[in-house]
Amino acid sequence: MNSKKNKISISELSDDMVLKIIHEEFMRIKPKNYKELYEKSCLPSIFTIQKRFGMKFSDVLIKAGVPVELLNIPKPNEYYIQRLRELAEKLGHSPSINELKKAGYDQTVYLYRFGSYNNALKIAGLETRESNFIGKGINRKQIIKDYKQLSKSLGRPATQKDFNKYMHYTSRVVYSRFGSFVALRKEAGFPIDNRGTGARVYTKEKVLKMLVRDYILYQRPLTKKELKSINEYPSISEILVLFKTTRMEKVWEEVSIEAMKVLREKANNKRQNYEAVIAGKKGERNVAHNLEFLDKNKFIVYNDIIVYDEDYKLSQQIDHLVIGPGGVISIETKSLKGEIIVRDNEMWEQYKDNVMNQIINPTQQVMRHEYILKRILPKEIPIKSIIVMGNYHTKVRNENLCTFPIVNANAILPFIDEHSSKAVLTEKQIQCVNKILIKHMIQNQQNTE
Structure with a gap:
């Protein structure tokens, strides 16, 4: 671990030189997080670098030429579009979904971000492929008709879980045609806030808060069986859609990070509230003394x-x-x-x-x-x-x-x-x-x- 004596001073270096050093140190260490980069490199504190360039540290790393793939940050849509273009150039044609999978990419990212894989190809300026259409031959009118019939047979607006259970095609077709399950409900003439039997509206923020609560309570991730037994949770498939992933492990990774933040915040708030009261009284005494x-x-x-x-x-x-x-x-x-x-x-x-x-x-x-x-x-x-x-x-x-x-x-x-x-x-x-x-x-x- 580097001590403060081994840290360089960047005050007299040019921006280009600082960025070059940042790039070399990052590629040499390939850290898992910013703390590891600071401890193992000759760089000064993240705060010092941010203040120097007037931007977030992740933006500084990108400016220094560190590949986005190595950074643990949300990637913009353009990043995924560029991956498509590069793969198409390598293959000599628009990649199919199977070719996309073989290249190591997850096709569900394109579904959630662009509505469908073919929409992503269009944005990338590539030729769409008929074989890429999910449930081809099933148009929007047919889906609305099927959804109304299913809801009528159930005696209530059908949920996404119902759709996947009873229909001969999955809700993925709905997402490819409507962009979301809520949009289908709306076009079918059902109130969008009256879902299934519980009239619940789920958002990622709401579900994340519940998962964090139970993660702290159980002191571990809940099993799928445990999640299904708790009525206030949506289905597993709905949770995966909200978190834009296909694996619960990824969901729990995000939950564990948020849970640690909550626990740290509780501890810090208790200490900071006490310190703030003491500091506040001292500051008011200073003013009163001068007056x-x-x-x-x-x-x-x-x-x-x-x-x-x-x-x-x-x-x-x-x-x-x-x-x-x-x-x-x-x-x-x-x-x-x-x-x-x-x-x-x-x-x-x-x-x-x-x-x-x-x-x-x-x-x-x-x-x-x-x-x-x-x-x-x-x-x-x-x-x-x-x-x-x-x-x-x-x-x-x-x-x-x-x-x-x-x-x-x-x-x-x-x-x-x-x-x-x-x-x-x-x-x-x-x-x-x-x-x-x-x-x-x-x-x-x-x-x-």
Whole structure:
């Protein structure tokens, strides 16, 4: 295993040179995962490489010339189309399904991705072959008629499992003609959410969640017999269709990966929730400590208050509130460590210990605070909302993308002084605003120290 001393520095190397080294190291090691690549190569951390090129690590590997086949990532449709073209060029004609199998490719991938194998050939610009048609001679009209008759005999809309059991051709023909079994139900005039006897709609996400739950409960993959005995699961064939595979082993591989994520997340959440509470209290204490130095003859300060609007039955917890010559300042404290990248969307990015985490954009929370203050205070009272980083060492980038000013705790006093330099409230007005706020406070913690 490489130690940090054996890692190279890429800061002074050109992009081409870095990509060349990445390619050579990957092809030399041929790792099973990114962790193995990092441990056995001379490359720096994945985070460093991602930051250098501004893209996902898998995209960097592709850019470096690593074959897609060696990467454990979902492959685009174009990848499978290109495999068809290469095989056709090698054979000198459009490959049949049997020739595709002999070449080591799975024809079901083309069925699920393109509706039918012939559709894939058409997209690839190759000649379609009559022998490739599944259930040739059975058209859409015939399938709809058969489906209606089957449903009538069962006394309910037939499921895919029913179709495979009673019809002389399988649901694969349905997929080749309609693209999905749901589409057949819809065209036959049946409600698509009224399936079989249970009126259940299955999605991959829903089934994956159930499989993960039982995988953790049993501490192993369930057998097919066990799956069939649990009524809430769809048929095995439906599970395989949802996961776009022909083997349950592949399904359980995906389930086991997701189960490990769930277990790790539960453990991390328990630890992170405790750490977040501690860090949050420390950050709020840092801000409250700085606010103690404001002139008490000019400013009134509240920490950790709940403001309530009786008319609309609304309440909001506000970390800090300052009433002064410049008006009312509402402060939302965030105790975040590392480097914060502001994004113009619902999520921001936090880089800490070479790990990137997405964090919720706090602007909506600040807007709610400002809204309730505007509800209870006279219209002529200015309200200024700001976001304060309670950790003194936190760095923030792209602040201009944020709707509200972002200030570090150690710079809050200069910000308030500048904001209050042009007085708009008299001492009498400040006291009047204070009385109004007191009437609307559930929790009153005035800073009088």
